[in-house]
Amino acid sequence: MNDLSIAGTQSTPAVSGCWEAGTLSMSGDSYPENSFEFFGDVIGWVERFLAESERPLTLDLRLAYMNTSSVKAMMDIFDLLGEAHQRGRSVAVNWFYDARNERVAELADEFREDCEFPFAITADAR
Amino acid sequence: MHAEHPAGPSPADALEERIAALLADPAHRDNPLRAALAELFEQSEAQRERLERLIRIADGFHILERSNRLSLADEYDRQLRRIEKIVRISDRYQQSLRELSESLKDAALRDPLTGLGNRRFLMERMKEETERCARSGTGYTLAIADVDHFKTINDRFGHEAGDAALSRIADAIRANVRDYDLCGRWGGEEFLIMLPATDLDTAVGIVERVRHAIAAVTSPGGDGVAPLSASFGLTAYRAGEPYSTTLNRADRALFAAKAKGRNRCDCI
Numbered sequence: 001m002n003d004l005s006i007a008g009t010q011s012t013p014a015v016s017g018c019w020e021a022g023t024l025s026m027s028g029d030s031y032p033e034n035s036f037e038f039f040g041d042v043i044g045w046v047e048r049f050l051a052e053s054e055r056p057l058t059l060d061l062r063l064a065y066m067n068t069s070s071v072k073a074m075m076d077i078f079d080l081l082g083e084a085h086q087r088g089r090s091v092a093v094n095w096f097y098d099a100r101n102e103r104v105a106e107l108a109d110e111f112r113e114d115c116e117f118p119f120a121i122t123a124d125a126r
Numbered sequence: 127m128h129a130e131h132p133a134g135p136s137p138a139d140a141l142e143e144r145i146a147a148l149l150a151d152p153a154h155r156d157n158p159l160r161a162a163l164a165e166l167f168e169q170s171e172a173q174r175e176r177l178e179r180l181i182r183i184a185d186g187f188h189i190l191e192r193s194n195r196l197s198l199a200d201e202y203d204r205q206l207r208r209i210e211k212i213v214r215i216s217d218r219y220q221q222s223l224r225e226l227s228e229s230l231k232d233a234a235l236r237d238p239l240t241g242l243g244n245r246r247f248l249m250e251r252m253k254e255e256t257e258r259c260a261r262s263g264t265g266y267t268l269a270i271a272d273v274d275h276f277k278t279i280n281d282r283f284g285h286e287a288g289d290a291a292l293s294r295i296a297d298a299i300r301a302n303v304r305d306y307d308l309c310g311r312w313g314g315e316e317f318l319i320m321l322p323a324t325d326l327d328t329a330v331g332i333v334e335r336v337r338h339a340i341a342a343v344t345s346p347g348g349d350g351v352a353p354l355s356a357s358f359g360l361t362a363y364r365a366g367e368p369y370s371t372t373l374n375r376a377d378r379a380l381f382a383a384k385a386k387g388r389n390r391c392d393c394i
Contacts (some may be wrong), residue, residue, distance in 0.1 A: 065223065068216040075212060103222050110215045114207075 004045040012038055013063060017045045022055040027062035030070040039073035046080050056090035057081070062097070062124065064104060078115055085117040092118040099123040239289055240296030243310030248318050251308055252369040255322060259363055266322045267329035269360045270376045271299070271336070273315035274388040279354075291343075291354060298339040303332060317356075326362050326393055333358050333391050341389060355389035 004024070008014030013028035024046065032038040049057055059081070066074065081091040093115070097104035105121050112119045145167050154160055235247040243251070255266055273295060280288040292315060299309050299317055308320040319336065321329050340356045359380025363372045375394050383392040 066215075066219055068212065071212050071215045071219070075208065103218075107215055107218055110211070110218065113211070 002048075004041065006038075006041065015042055017042075017049070019049065019053070022049070022053070022057050023060060024049075024057065025060040025062075029065040030063055031065065031067035032070065035067070035069035035073055039070070039076070043073065043076060043080070046077055050080060050084045050089065054089075056092070057084070058091070059093045061093065061095045061108075063095075064098070064101070074111065078111065081117055082115060093120070095119070095121045096124040097121065099125075237311040240293055240311050242296050242300065242317070243308070245311070245313055248308070248310040248312060248320075249369075251310075252320060252373070255308075255320060256363065256369040256372075260366070263365070264323050265325075265363045265365070266320055267324050267326055267360060267362045268372050268376045269319040269321070269329065269333050269358050269391070270312065270373070270380050271317040271319065271340075271356045271358050272380055272384070273340075274355045274357055274384075276315040294343045295340050295354065295356065298343050299336050302336045302339045307332070326360065329360055329362070330391065330393065333360055337389070337391055357383040357388045358391035359383055360391055360393045 002019035004015060004017030006012070006015040008028040011029065012032045013026045013030050015024070015026050017024040024042075026042070046057070059077075063074075078093070081093065085091050093112075095108040095111070097108065105123070108121045112121065145163065148154060149160065149164055149167065235243055235250075237244040252268075259265055273292070276288065276291075279291055292311075296311065296317070299319065303309055303319055303321075306322060307324075308318075308322075310318055312318045319333065321332060324332070337356060337358060340354060343354045357380060359376045359378065359382070361372060361375040361379055363369075379392045379394040382394070383390050386392065
């Protein structure tokens with residue numbers, strides 16, 4: 001089974017990676033006690049997908065609060081996407097935010113800086 | 127050192143040519159020095175080649191080292207930019223968190239209807255003020271106010287009218303105490319006023335001013351509304367007692383004010 005599924009908790013986002021569809025979704029707050037362990041699985045999945053599959057990869061993110069190590073892990077993931085993009089792989093990020101919280105959009109914009117692949121920041125219609 | 131010399135032969139090259147010419151000249155074939163010179167010349171040529179190889183290899187290492195250093199410098203710059211970005215993003219998250227915590231703190235201590243401090247706020251401040259008075263030997267006076275016949279307003283005009291009346295009363299209290307006095311909603315239709323470093327006589331004047339301001343508030347709800355008023359119980363902090371004792375005494379004074387016909391202030 002190549003799909004990734006991690007149930008969300010108060011301090012960790014729900015993660016769902018679908019190998020067939022080429023999508024990785026993350027939603028919730030992120031301040032794990034051990035972020036290297038938590039994001040290790042996610043980063044591993046992205047690395048495997050990019051190495052073993054030829055399909056496009058899309059990240060759907062609904063992340064509200066992130067602590068510093070989560071910010072770093074997310075940038076590691078974006079770096080992987082950036083390298084894949086340079087090799088000609090089709091990758092994209094969709095960052096959705098609650099329209100009541102414009103702050104998150106500004107933060108997503110900070111993340112987007114230096115990213116050369118498609119990176120959309122969209123208010124969530126919920 | 128081993129580079130070409132487009133400007134002309136170097137002295138070393140000229141010497142080499144001269145020796146080569148001498149060795150090749152048949153006139154010197156039988157010269158007893160010729161064999162030794164030939165051997166020396168050969169040795170010198172070998173040394174020269176060796177030196178040139180050495181320099182080529184050393185140059186190769188040097189170039190490699192240099193490009194390594196450049197790529198390390200690039201990598202260092204890249205990591206530095208990355209760390210700056212992480213810190214920037216993280217700082218912004220922290221900033222939003224701090225603002226959220228500020229607004230939660232405000233919500234936890236403020237009564238949403240009147241905008242005054244709530245019971246928790248008042249308890250904290252009374253505790254602080256009591257401790258401060260115990261240390262400095264100063265005092266404060268405490269007034270508790272209860273809106274007269276509030277239940278009638280609610281029953282006759284509805285809770286919305288009751289809420290509006292409480293808001294206006296709160297405004298009247300806030301507008302008539304001094305900047306350094308504290309006021310808040312103790313609960314229901316009860317309000318508390320704390321007057322730091324104020325004796326009873328002065329406090330009576332301020333409370334009377336508040337009482338008149340409340341009596342002048344026009345009650346919402348249209349015609350036939352009973353005029354608003356409030357009764358007050360006032361007391362001074364007595365050295366050494368906990369604030370709950372002061373509060374109980376103010377409560378007894380309030381009870382007396384109610385018993386004596388309301389819309390008045392009694393002191394104990």
